[in-house]
Amino acid sequence: MKRKILDLLVEWKNSDERKPLILNGARQVGKTYILEQFGAEHFENVVYLNMEIEGAVRDFIEKELSPRKIIQFIESTKKQEITPDKTLIFFDEIQACERALTSLKYFCEQTPEYHIAAAGSLLGVAINREKYSFPVGKVNEFYMYPFDFEEFLWALGYEKLAEEIKNHYAHDEAMPDALHNVALELYQQYFIVGGMPAAVKSFIKTDSFLKVQIVQNDILNEYIADMAKYADAATSVKIRACYDSIPAQLAKENTKFQYKVVQRGGTATIFGEAIEWLNQANITLKCQRLEHGFIPINAYMDLINFKLYMGDIGILTLRSEIPLQTILSPIETDNTFLGAMTENYVAQCFKAKKYRLAYWQSEGKAEIDFVLQIDGKVVPIEVKKGRRNRSKSLGVFMEKYKSEYAIRISKKNFGFENKVKSVPLYAVFCI
Numbered sequence: 184m185k186r187k188i189l190d191l192l193v194e195w196k197n198s199d200e201r202k203p204l205i206l207n208g209a210r211q212v213g214k215t216y217i218l219e220q221f222g223a224e225h226f227e228n229v230v231y232l233n234m235e236i237e238g239a240v241r242d243f244i245e246k247e248l249s250p251r252k253i254i255q256f257i258e259s260t261k262k263q264e265i266t267p268d269k270t271l272i273f274f275d276e277i278q279a280c281e282r283a284l285t286s287l288k289y290f291c292e293q294t295p296e297y298h299i300a301a302a303g304s305l306l307g308v309a310i311n312r313e314k315y316s317f318p319v320g321k322v323n324e325f326y327m328y329p330f331d332f333e334e335f336l337w338a339l340g341y342e343k344l345a346e347e348i349k350n351h352y353a354h355d356e357a358m359p360d361a362l363h364n365v366a367l368e369l370y371q372q373y374f375i376v377g378g379m380p381a382a383v384k385s386f387i388k389t390d391s392f393l394k395v396q397i398v399q400n401d402i403l404n405e406y407i408a409d410m411a412k413y414a415d416a417a418t419s420v421k422i423r424a425c426y427d428s429i430p431a432q433l434a435k436e437n438t439k440f441q442y443k444v445v446q447r448g449g450t451a452t453i454f455g456e457a458i459e460w461l462n463q464a465n466i467t468l469k470c471q472r473l474e475h476g477f478i479p480i481n482a483y484m485d486l487i488n489f490k491l492y493m494g495d496i497g498i499l500t501l502r503s504e505i506p507l508q509t510i511l512s513p514i515e516t517d518n519t520f521l522g523a524m525t526e527n528y529v530a531q532c533f534k535a536k537k538y539r540l541a542y543w544q545s546e547g548k549a550e551i552d553f554v555l556q557i558d559g560k561v562v563p564i565e566v567k568k569g570r571r572n573r574s575k576s577l578g579v580f581m582e583k584y585k586s587e588y589a590i591r592i593s594k595k596n597f598g599f600e601n602k603v604k605s606v607p608l609y610a611v612f613c614i
Contacts, residue, residue, distance in 0.1 A: 332373050347362060465494060
């Protein structure tokens, strides 16, 4: 299945300033698959090394960090010739071997002619836990996320619809009603299926949401197993408690993360490490509160207050146990939790676009769901689950910080009126 990151990998391959590559991301987002596909399409051969099971290679690297000797050993062990520009050396699950991670520094310095790629599902967690020596400045690091909605459309064979959406976004022109309704229906399907490749593949094969949720449940169980494997027993319990609390956190009127929801008397001192673990594992998305809507927004982040979203909307749908007919129904309801889930979907879209997630709250009750810095401008963004979208908060923010324009995301069609750009929910990937 086509992924956007493939173009970035091709750029990396052809770059004169290429360094060894680390592909980071949550478990089951498709890192291994995409690197193997990339290798098969753009190299004569791929030498694949899963560092969790390649005991001989792991033992050799523990004693020897010379890139040329490592390559000679791999050639002998795997019985494959390794040729510069023609071979991709792929270290998978590299977090299982600290010295393999360290060796990337020497591959960069001594043998830059070789193409070295590495992937790790819990690399950030492992580095933090084991105090690994990360080769700072000696690697190119890319992040991979679940399928965004455009990739979902590609997978289902709707490439032309994806192009239409982008064209109408660029010109603020309303989509024909028939196409608009088809796109909204596909968006509702994505809300349930989410972006995990195995779930998308299951949906294409079976057209069954129930079978999709069986796949998602397996992924969720892997996450839970990782919490026990990559943390001590006490921390593991706290990680699980924080993760399990996310639906309850989002169901509150004030969706700011509150430690007391996890446990009565809970504090940042007790649960701060657990939150950091979840973020490093890339299975949650942290959205910081903004103190002011000035440029640059990174300078005005409130590091204490934040919201926490799940990394995949499909997993949240599964975990929350919301009836699927509530999502699929064409009749709008006043289900407030569905609104919070819609925010989660938007957060996932923005994270895939490499935006820093932030929201804003006034001293009163005004709140802006997301604030992005786009082309040197601060843009307030309001998210609505349906078509009813009257709100004073956008006006409050725009007046206070003299915004040139704002974005309102809802089920309404494209348009631009009173300095507010209307973007349908299915077009968030265009922002």
